Amino acid sequence: AQKVTQAQTEISVVEKEDVTLDCVYETRDTTYYLFWYKQPPSGELVFLIRRNSFDEQNEISGRYSWNFQKSTSSFNFTITASQVVDSAVYFCALSEEGDSNYQLIWGAGTKLIIKP
Amino acid sequence: NAGVMQNPRHLVRRRGQEARLRCSPMKGHSHVYWYRQLPEEGLKFMVYLQKENIIDESGMPKERFSAEFPKEGPSILRIQQVVRGDSAAYFCASSPRAGQGNQPQHFGDGTRLSIL
Numbered sequence: 001a002q003k004v005t006q007a008q009t010e011i012s013v014v015e016k017e018d019v020t021l022d023c024v025y026e027t028r029d030t031t032y033y034l035f036w037y038k039q040p041p042s043g044e045l046v047f048l049i050r051r052n053s054f055d056e057q058n059e060i061s062g063r064y065s066w067n068f069q070k071s072t073s074s075f076n077f078t079i080t081a082s083q084v085v086d087s088a089v090y091f092c093a094l095s096e097e098g099d100s101n102y103q104l105i106w107g108a109g110t111k112l113i114i115k116p
Numbered sequence: 117n118a119g120v121m122q123n124p125r126h127l128v129r130r131r132g133q134e135a136r137l138r139c140s141p142m143k144g145h146s147h148v149y150w151y152r153q154l155p156e157e158g159l160k161f162m163v164y165l166q167k168e169n170i171i172d173e174s175g176m177p178k179e180r181f182s183a184e185f186p187k188e189g190p191s192i193l194r195i196q197q198v199v200r201g202d203s204a205a206y207f208c209a210s211s212p213r214a215g216q217g218n219q220p221q222h223f224g225d226g227t228r229l230s231i232l
Contacts, residue, residue, distance in 0.1 A: 004158075006158075035220075037223075043205060043225065043226055043228065044223075044225040044226065045207065045223040045225075045226070047220070047222075047223070050220050091158055091159070093158075093159075100172070102147070102149060102164050102171075102172075102211070102221075103161045103164075103172075103175075104151070104159070104161065104221065105161075106151075106158030106159045106160070107158050108156075108157055108158045109156075109157070109158050
């Protein structure tokens with residue numbers, strides 16, 4: 001069965017520190033997609049990244065970077081030089097290629113608090 | 117704004133009343149998905165609809181909940197005889213076709229339902 005685990009319920013760091021949010025997934029499919037979303041205090045969902053299972057290249061976008069490791073079924077997210085505006089709940093999600101490929105399976109989220 | 121539009125943004129109901137949540141998909145999108153987010157949790161899939169058809173309602177409670185996506189107009193998620201446990205954020209997403217391969221779901225800002 002598919003599952004997404006975000007073991008860190010809450011992380012608190014001081015501004016300018018680097019922080020890594022962990023995401024571990026379970027799936028039997030060889031083709032699948034992984035996502036990260038940000039949910040700021042205002043509540044909307046902000047799409048950050050989508051990665052398919054055949055692309056294991058790490059990705060960097062400004063201060064954000066993602067480390068996809070199929071060997072450990074992990075898709076971790078790092079924020080470099082964190083800022084107060086990064087404070088939010090971050091969700092990792094998975095979808096599989098199959099009959100229910102439209103369903104996103106979500107982790108419970110990690111609440112990130114950046115202190116000034 | 118060509119994004120997914122949900123209204124109302126906030127909805128307050130008393131126990132026993134009905135709640136109607138509306139979702140207008142992005143232009144050109146004919147696939148709609150509803151998710152529920154309970155406090156402090158990730159999103160859970162509820163239902164997937166195409167125009168005039170319910171494709172998958174496996175995540176939706178069997179009683180009191182219903183969804184439709186008529187030929188004209190927005191998709192409606194309807195909750196009858198609401199109870200306190202229905203308090204949650206309800207997100208709608210849309211895509212031009214099913215699946216996640218090249219068609220990521222675009223999310224609305226959600227409706228926060230509070231039951232008094």
